[in-house]
Amino acid sequence: MRVPLSWLREYVDLPATETGRDVQAKLIAAGLEVESVEQLGAGLTGPLAVGRVLTIEELTDFKKPIRFCTVDVGTANGTGEPQEIICGARNFAVGDKVVVALPGAVLPGDFRIAERKTYGRVSRGMICSGDELGLGDDGSHGIIVLPPEYEPGIDAAALLELYDEVLDIAVTPDRGYCLSMRGVARETATAYGLPLRDPALLDVPGPNAYGYPVRIADPVGCDRFTARTVTGLNPEAHSPIWLRRRLQKAGMRPVSLAVDITNYVMLELGQPLHAYDRTRVQGTIGVRRAEPGEKLTTLDGVARVLDAADLVITDDRGPIGLAGVMGGANTEIADATADPETGQVRGTTEVVIESAHFDAVAIARTARRHKLGSEASRRFERGVDPLAGAAAAQRTVDLLVLLADGTAEAGVTQVSSPSAPRTITMAANHPDRVAGVDYGRETVVRRLQDVGCDVYGQDELIVTVPSWRPDLGAPNDLAEEVIRLEGYENLPTTLPRPPAGRGLTDRQRLHRRVGRALAGAGYVEALNYPFIGEQALDQLGLTADDPARRVVTLVNPISDEEPALRTTLLPGLLGALRRNTGRGSHDLALFETGLVFHPGAGPRTAPVLPADRRPTDQEIAALDAGLPEQPRHAAVVLAGERERSGWWGKGRAGDWADAVEAARLIAGETGAPLLAEQAQYGPWHPGRCAALVTFVDGAKRTVGHAGELHPRVVKALGLPARTCAMELNLDLLAEAAGDTLGAPRISTFPVATQDVALVVDSDVPADFVEHQLRAGAGELLESIRLFDIYTGDQIGPGKKSLAYALRFRAPDRTLTVEEATAAREAAVARAAEAAGAVLRGA
Structure with missing residues (x-):
């Protein structure tokens, strides 16, 4: 979130001496991540003036079109005489108002303006474009053409608000309210102890029967919907400079007046809005889930096939928008265009404003499903104030009436599902116990009220959470608010006191011993992500009924190509071997010890453990029973020379026997017996594959395999020829060893x-x-x-x-x-x- 300091001062009366750096320090102390403060106008000095183009002379004696202009800059040049300027741009005409940099000005990039002779004339200044002034992308190219109402000679730097400071805040998922000027202003007011002028405090008319008809078919996906209508808009009206500049400073590109206003209100109040051309909406506006196979062309021009879980806005024809993400092209606000025959300007003159509250999870999944992130979805998925919708719609109506000469219709539509304020019961000293600091009840109550909570009670507080803070749901959340506002830097530093006698488990000690042994044998540890895809199992040549193909699938995978948890360590290790070989390393020996995951038999459901106490042994056992089986495996892969060649003699290439020896080395660390028997399995060469066998309670158990990989696997994975590998189950080996492993005994008697x-x-x-x-x-x-x-x-x-x-x-x-x-x-x-x-x- 980019926050211009000049805009922030509208809601909080900051001291005039406070700089962006000062505000940054205060907000960081309050727990916000303010990454940087951008100094707008750095390297820019005047004089810059508004000028009116008086004459344009086309100079045709040169390779490219050049124009010799005279520009009225009022008294900004000290003489009142027209200023003569050479310019190559062609997007302005006689009578247009432009921005003129007079001699002595310095533009960003240390570009100094002075009188100079060029193209046979003397140029006394420069007519400026937005890029030359550092305005960023405003949706247009070329010279800035100002509205006609500005008088020549006035200060263009002040008009265009070229000097400002912008705070760049990395808003974390739990602080979605800070994706608005209102939210950041509240945090700033609290940090400085100053009052807040809440921009959402507007006189909002109540709902009536004359509003645009709206039908909500999915009250879970959309629990609130406000619709307002504005007619009589002037299609020639353009966004004023102050509005365009605020959008640009906040990182958004001006588009058209109606769209700019909805974006401005979203930035101001945090409530995403959408404006529909009413003449292009047919019948009742509805909210429902999409029908499988329905299609919608969004504003970016992409035709999308909708999923049954997508929440859509509809009219009588079908979907007209992807709720909370992007509107549809069939109801888009039309740009103003002139009729070539009559000269009459046509465009959107009637709009329906949508201000709704959508389910955060539904919007997040829709945006991800269609790979269509937007400013609206970014806010909805982090939580939008459900009570701000009516105020945002009213603010939009007011701006359309003010800036586009529109008329607000009396009809107001508000559809909402019944809901009660969220309350949390908390002991008054709970923040004290969490932080180890004696805040006292008065401080706790005051800080919670600063956040926007209503607090009642004495020793036990009943806290009503504000609507814009969906992240506050438990006493610990409230304690965190008190602690951060009182200052993390004020927390005492104390060392934890762990209970005596709690060291590493046997499993952890074995894990470390195996790692040290393999490292001592020349293997390098390579840790890999525990995700896998069907393609990796195919490349290993596993049969369709192989147990390794029964995977635990993730509900929300990081990558669609790897949607499951690994059942073997080999794909990750072999991928690391391939990458290192491609980067010029040819003699490689890698190992990894880690968990693999098997679904086990029957469905498994893990309970949610309580956070206010230590779970009971039964609850922990139920949690463990709901998890997939997670045995710990050890694996090695090797290619190239195992013993290097050099002046001392010929080396030796690694082979299947080295892979088997790595297994014996691991077995020696566990103390379990290990046999290598000829076998044929999956990715290994049928004539150079050993089954690794041990004995558990007298029963013979196969704990892994080792040997040379099959040539087909080597080719499929792009590995060096004769690559070898080994993988075994460490937990089974430890079970076979039992308690036999101990310190070696040295006898004093002869052998x-x-x-x-x-x-x-x-x-x-x-x-x-x-x-x-x-x-x-x-x-x-x-x-x-x-x-x-x-x-x-x-x-x-x-x-x-x-x-x-x-x-x-x-x-x-x-x-x-x-x-x-x-x-x-x-x-x-x-x-x-x-x-x-x-x-x-x-």
């Missing part, structure tokens, strides 16, 4: 090492054999390591020899040879039974 070579079928995974050896060896086994794999004639076709080093140690004694040998034989027996292993050489 007993036993080597064993087992012959197995070539398709038996080494991991499976290792798992069986570990299970058979018992508690004495400290570690196991595969140190050799042999295939050849000595063991026969279809076989392989796996050599393991087993380390045995007891925590309380030195093992005997018999104990170590017995443990070794038990391990071999278990491997022989489960994997068909045969002791080599036996």
